[in-house]
Amino acid sequence: NAGVTQTPKFQVLKTGQSMTLQCAQDMNHNSMYWYRQDPGMGLRLIYYSASEGTTDKGEVPNGYNVSRLNKREFSLRLESAAPSQTSVYFCASNVAGTYEQYFGPGTRLTVT
Amino acid sequence: GENVEQHPSTLSVQEGDSAVIKCTYSDSASNYFPWYKQELGKRPQLIIDIRSNVGEKKDQRIAVTLNKTAKHFSLHITETQPEDSAVYFCAASMNTNAGKSTFGDGTTLTVKP
Numbered sequence: 001n002a003g004v005t006q007t008p009k010f011q012v013l014k015t016g017q018s019m020t021l022q023c024a025q026d027m028n029h030n031s032m033y034w035y036r037q038d039p040g041m042g043l044r045l046i047y048y049s050a051s052e053g054t055t056d057k058g059e060v061p062n063g064y065n066v067s068r069l070n071k072r073e074f075s076l077r078l079e080s081a082a083p084s085q086t087s088v089y090f091c092a093s094n095v096a097g098t099y100e101q102y103f104g105p106g107t108r109l110t111v112t
Numbered sequence: 113g114e115n116v117e118q119h120p121s122t123l124s125v126q127e128g129d130s131a132v133i134k135c136t137y138s139d140s141a142s143n144y145f146p147w148y149k150q151e152l153g154k155r156p157q158l159i160i161d162i163r164s165n166v167g168e169k170k171d172q173r174i175a176v177t178l179n180k181t182a183k184h185f186s187l188h189i190t191e192t193q194p195e196d197s198a199v200y201f202c203a204a205s206m207n208t209n210a211g212k213s214t215f216g217d218g219t220t221l222t223v224k225p
Contacts, residue, residue, distance in 0.1 A: 031212075040217065045213070
């Protein structure tokens, strides 16, 4: 099992550019999450998907969109990147009803 | 929504000493409280968790206590070792929200040899 995988590992964007962060899990988990982690702060939830076909906003959704493509994959899109979106992005997943979350390795995004 | 506060933000101890990290939460509906360890440049990993129907849980050198009335929970690490140095995060979850968690801001623990 690869667990939770994320691509890319690193990305540099210019202000206004768009990109999609990819996340996949092979543990047959129902729920998937996108968090951002800024220096000196905890993880803040951007969006989550309780099950295939559903998505909901988290604490900091502005500037992002998500797609739950199928049970395995949950992507995060930045339509027009801003310097304030410079952060490390973590995807996570868990089986519904068991709340231990498994995290991916993270994507370090810099917006200049 | 839920608010989780974590203290201290940094903690330095001598090897072999104990370390205690405390968190408070605001929503009495929260019923699951995990602790994650994050080493530099790595992903967060669960080290211990506790549910609201339990007051204390122990796993070797780490333990977690929960006071539902006061809405706070703590992580205790005994006989600390240099490899315990990392950032530790507490979190709170409700089972009505698909397990989504609200995290504290983290505690950077340094264990000096």
